[in-house]
Amino acid sequence: MDWWILELITVGALVAALLILGPLIKRFGRSYAADVFRANPRTGKSYIILMDVAYYLIFTAYILFTTRFEPDTGWGDTVGAEQLRGETIRLGGMLLLMGILHGANVLSLPIIGRLLGLSRRMEEDAGQPGVV
Numbered sequence: 001m002d003w004w005i006l007e008l009i010t011v012g013a014l015v016a017a018l019l020i021l022g023p024l025i026k027r028f029g030r031s032y033a034a035d036v037f038r039a040n041p042r043t044g045k046s047y048i049i050l051m052d053v054a055y056y057l058i059f060t061a062y063i064l065f066t067t068r069f070e071p072d073t074g075w076g077d078t079v080g081a082e083q084l085r086g087e088t089i090r091l092g093g094m095l096l097l098m099g100i101l102h103g104a105n106v107l108s109l110p111i112i113g114r115l116l117g118l119s120r121r122m123e124e125d126a127g128q129p130g131v132v
Contacts, residue, residue: 001079003071010087014063014094018056025102026052032106036113043116051105055098062097066090 030048037044075083 006079018059036109039117
């Protein structure tokens with residue numbers, strides 16, 4: 001098999017992972033975000049949308065940054081062990097990036113929800129007469 005065929009297969013797998021895993025993670029994360037932002041659901045929906053846009057930009061950039069248009073140094077004209085290793089690392093890198101970003105979001109979401117809720121309560125209290 002020519003080197004570029006494996007490159008096309010890898011790019012297709014990266015795009016498929018993005019299009020399948022992204023919505024799947026979002027689907028299961030909605031109830032978690034709803035719990036965190038129960039005091040202000042509109043803010044929660046906006047936050048989810050903004051994070052989705054950020055994730056898709058990051059993952060699309062990863063795919064574009066790692067796409068090769070000519071054989072790498074040490075590759076032959078046909079697929080060898082070195083190219084297979086490189087493509088496996090690319091796929092693993094994408095999955096690792098997805099896991100780290102979503103894990104960080106899960107850990108930081110309660111903090112963000114608490115800060116936004118506190119800010120909203122302070123604004124409401126400032127609008128009431130007699131509250132210092």
